[in-house]
Amino acid sequence: MTRNIYDDPEFFAGYSRLPRSVEGLDAAAEWPMMQTMLPPMRGRRVVDLGCGFGWFCRWARVQGAASVLGIDVSTNMLARATADTTDPDITYRQADLDGLELPASQFDVAYTSLTLHYLADLDGLLATVRRALAPGGVLVVSVEHPVFTAPTAAEWIRDPDGRTVWPLDGYLREGTRVTEWLAPGVVKHHRTIDTYVNALLRHGFVLTHLHEWGPTAEQVRDHPEWEVERDRPPFLLFAGRVGR
Amino acid sequence: MTRNIYDDPEFFAGYSRLPRSVEGLDAAAEWPMMQTMLPPMRGRRVVDLGCGFGWFCRWARVQGAASVLGIDVSTNMLARATADTTDPDITYRQADLDGLELPASQFDVAYTSLTLHYLADLDGLLATVRRALAPGGVLVVSVEHPVFTAPTAAEWIRDPDGRTVWPLDGYLREGTRVTEWLAPGVVKHHRTIDTYVNALLRHGFVLTHLHEWGPTAEQVRDHPEWEVERDRPPFLLFAGRVGR
DSSP: OOOOGGGSHHHHHHHHTSHHHHTOGGGOTTHHHHHHHSOOOTTOEEEEETOTTSHHHHHHHHTTOSEEEEEESOHHHHHHHHHTOOOTTEEEEEOOSTTOOOOTTOEEEEEEESOGGGOSOHHHHHHHHHHHEEEEEEEEEEEEOHHHHOOSSOSOEEOTTSOEEEEEOOTTOOEEEEEEESEEEEEEEEOOHHHHHHHHHHTTEEEEEEEEEOOOHHHHHHOGGGGGGGTSOOEEEEEEEEOO | OOOOGGGSHHHHHHHHTSHHHHTOGGGOTTHHHHHHHSOOOTTOEEEEETOTTSHHHHHHHHTTOSEEEEEESOHHHHHHHHHTOOOTTEEEEEOOSTTOOOOTTOEEEEEEESOGGGOSOHHHHHHHHHHHEEEEEEEEEEEEOHHHHOOSSOSOEEOTTSOEEEEEOOTTOOEEEEEEESEEEEEEEEOOHHHHHHHHHHTTEEEEEEEEEOOOHHHHHHOGGGGGGGTSOOEEEEEEEEOO
C-alpha cells in the first residue's frame, strides 16, 4: 500500500495551490513535451494512472478520446475531479496503483504523470498496464528524474569555487527517499533510468520516446528562476508501444 | 577532425599503463555487463570503432567471429594492435570516426567502447553505422555517463554536512568539456542520455539495452575504492538492433 500523501491535509492544501493545480496542464512546464509523445486522442480509450484533479482526463475528451478512466488513490482529489466535469465518458475510480487491477486489452493509451516515483511496485503496475493495453497501445510516462530523486540531501549547494551545484550521491542506491515537499515525510521511490527503461522493455514495450526535460530558452525567458533546472533535469519523460 | 589525444606522448604513456591496457578486457570493470549485451560472435562480421590495442577484436575472433575490422585514429595504438596478432581475419584501419566511411550492409555487429564521447559528430557516425549494418545487425556502445561528463568541475567535493557528493551542473548544456585525465586538455563531448537514445531511435535502431554501470557488490569487495562510483555511475552502456 502506497502511503497516500495527497490526503494529508497540509500536503493537499499546498498541492492545491500549485500553478498546475489551479491552471491545469498549460501551467505544467513539461506538458508541451508530453504532448509530443502522445498519439492523437480521437477515438482512443484512455486510462490516466494518478489522475489527480482530472485535467488530463478532460483534455483527452476535448481532443476526441472515446472514453477516459481516471484513477487516483486520493479521495480529496477525486472529489474535485468529479465536481469539475459532467462528461459521461469520463469515469473516476479510487484505487491504489500498487496492486491495481484492470481489465485486459481495454485501453489504447495509458498515461501517468509524476506518479510512478511514489509507487513501491513498478513491475506490478507495468504488468497490469501491459495486459490492459490493446494491440498497438501506448504508455506515456513522466516521473521525477533520477538525478533529482537520488541525493541524500536534495538541495542546491555551493562548490568550493562558489558555483551552484546539485549534490549527487546514491544514484545507484535505489529505494525510498524521504523528503519535505509541501509537507514533511513525503516518501518517494528512487529508481535509475536503467530500471525504468529495462522494466518497460521486459514487459514487452518498444521504447518510442525518452526525454530528460529542462526548460527551453523561451521558458527561461518567461521564468528566469527555472534556469537552474538546466543544470539538473527535474523530469524524465518516456513512452513505449506494445511490441509484438 | 577529432583531436587525437591518443597520439599525445604523455596521454599515450599514461593510457598504456591502465589495467585495461595491460591486462585487457577482464581488467575493464564494465566488460562483464558489455558481454551480456553482445550477440554470439560465431560467424559474425564485426567492426570495432575505436579499437585501441585490439583486445576486443582478438576476443571476437576467439569467440568465432568470421572477420573483425578494427578502426582507430591512433597510429600508436594500431601499431601495438597490429604487432599483437597474426590473425589474417583481423584487419586494422587508421581513420578518424568523425567523417568515417564504411561499405553498406557489410557488418553484423558494430561495437564501440568508451569512444563516442570524443566524437564531435554523433549523428554522422550513427548514419554510417546504420548503413554499414546488415539486416538484424546490432550496435553495442559504452560511453562515459552524462552525469560523469556534465560538471564544470568534475571532482568529488564535500557538502556542508561532510558528505562526499558529485557536483552536478550543466547536465542539459551539451558540448565540449576540457578535462585533465592522464594529460591536460583532454576534450570530451558531453551529451545527455536523451540525446544518445534519440539519436539511436532516429537512425532506425530499436533500443535493446540500456545500463547505467556501477560496480557490483562483489566488485566493491575486491576494489573498495570503487564504491564511490555507485554514487555517480561512470559509464552508460546501450545497444540497438536495426529495425525494419
